[in-house]
Amino acid sequence: MIDFSTQYLGLKLSGPIVVSSTPLSESIDNVRRMEDAGASAIVLTSLFEEQLELESKALDEDLSRGTESFAESLGYLPDLDDYRMTQEVYLEHLRRAKAAVSIPIMASLNGATTGGWVRFAKDMELAGADAIELNTYALATSRSQTSGELELQLLDLVAAVTEAVKVPVAVKLSRSFTSLPHLTARLEAVGAKGVVIFNRFYQPDFDIETLEVRPTLHFSTPSELLSRLHWAAILYGNINIDLAISGGVHSAEDVLKGIMAGAGVTMMASALHIHGIEHIGRVLADVRYWLEKREYASLWETRGCLSRRSVPDTSPFDRGNYIKTLSSYSLRQTVAAF
Numbered sequence: 001m002i003d004f005s006t007q008y009l010g011l012k013l014s015g016p017i018v019v020s021s022t023p024l025s026e027s028i029d030n031v032r033r034m035e036d037a038g039a040s041a042i043v044l045t046s047l048f049e050e051q052l053e054l055e056s057k058a059l060d061e062d063l064s065r066g067t068e069s070f071a072e073s074l075g076y077l078p079d080l081d082d083y084r085m086t087q088e089v090y091l092e093h094l095r096r097a098k099a100a101v102s103i104p105i106m107a108s109l110n111g112a113t114t115g116g117w118v119r120f121a122k123d124m125e126l127a128g129a130d131a132i133e134l135n136t137y138a139l140a141t142s143r144s145q146t147s148g149e150l151e152l153q154l155l156d157l158v159a160a161v162t163e164a165v166k167v168p169v170a171v172k173l174s175r176s177f178t179s180l181p182h183l184t185a186r187l188e189a190v191g192a193k194g195v196v197i198f199n200r201f202y203q204p205d206f207d208i209e210t211l212e213v214r215p216t217l218h219f220s221t222p223s224e225l226l227s228r229l230h231w232a233a234i235l236y237g238n239i240n241i242d243l244a245i246s247g248g249v250h251s252a253e254d255v256l257k258g259i260m261a262g263a264g265v266t267m268m269a270s271a272l273h274i275h276g277i278e279h280i281g282r283v284l285a286d287v288r289y290w291l292e293k294r295e296y297a298s299l300w301e302t303r304g305c306l307s308r309r310s311v312p313d314t315s316p317f318d319r320g321n322y323i324k325t326l327s328s329y330s331l332r333q334t335v336a337a338f
């Protein structure tokens with residue numbers, strides 16, 4: 001029997017597939033189905049900085065005037081309408097999820113700046129969260145804000161959360177940082193135990209008839225995996241904290257590629273929305289079959305075997321790849337033309 005165990009954030013996990021933050025885990029029945037299908041951990045849906053700040057403001061107003069209600073105040077943030085899970089509801093859901101399954105349950109906080117809301121990480125820990133995933137979606141929209149300032153803001157935020165809790169903290173990074181090995185080393189220095197690459201970038205679409213800009217959410221395709229593999233392969237061996245890949249993991253091949261690039265775990269969201277929660281079991285069976293056929297004793301022994309530090313020729317990860325890819329393409333085109 002192949003040993004499927006993996007490690008992530010200092011936790012020993014039963015397998016390589018973690019369910020990433022998605023509304024699917026808002027139902028306890030689904031949480032149980034995820035464990036039954038073979039998920040080795042679950043990241044719950046996020047609570048947002050804006051929502052937490054708003055709730056605490058609403059509470060202050062309630063206490064001072066006794067009039068406004070939470071629900072009313074939350075309504076002032078129309079874009080967050082879908083995320084009305086209040087703090088108490090979230091913590092209660094977390095406790096129930098913990099009681100329902102034996103795999104680790106990770107809570108998710110989503111924010112960009114340091115503030116009082118960060119204290120909520122402690123409440124998540126007290127409610128039983130085995131780890132905190134901090135989603136740090138922030139965009140530079142001002143010409144006066146430098147990338148260095150954005151990184152410092154991120155580091156301050158991560159330091160505030162790691163100081164607030166004892167459980168491990170993972171940082172879900174956006175893809176737009178330039179020097180990821182350096183940034184990740186600094187995240188490690190402020191106490192992060194892992195990075196999740198990457199947060200998906202939800203770009204608004206333009207309606208050219210109505211001249212409106214609309215938010216869009218499409219499920220991922222496996223093509224999104226390549227940038228994650230590339231960065232995981234570069235980071236592995238370069239940093240001392242764990243890596244998780246999120247984005248484009250749909251099949252057994254994707255899971256194997258993620259682990260071979262150096263990730264401790266691969267995460268799934270879109271694939272479960274598209275194929276159902278039981279898809280996890282099918283993918284794990286395929287991973288097992290693949291490993292058995294090649295007589296591996298464990299999944300872990302494949303970890304990092306295609307990372308930048310393991311392969312004899314690193315040029316596919318570097319500038320050499322760019323030159324080779326472009327020049328081989330133009331050569332082919334020229335030959336075909338004759």
Ligand SMILES: Cc1cc2nc3c(=O)[nH]c(=O)nc-3n(C[C@H](O)[C@H](O)[C@H](O)COP(=O)(O)O)c2cc1C
Pocket residue numbers: 020021022023045046047108110135172198199200219220221224246247248249267268269270271273
């Ligand atoms: C419907 C939906 C809701 C999501 N909600 C959250 C969220 O609350 N917090 C978060 O960090 N990521 C959230 N994500 C992002 C996923 O956790 C994941 O990082 C992303 O979808 C890429 O993985 P995938 O290719 O497996 O979908 C959501 C994704 C989907 C599809």
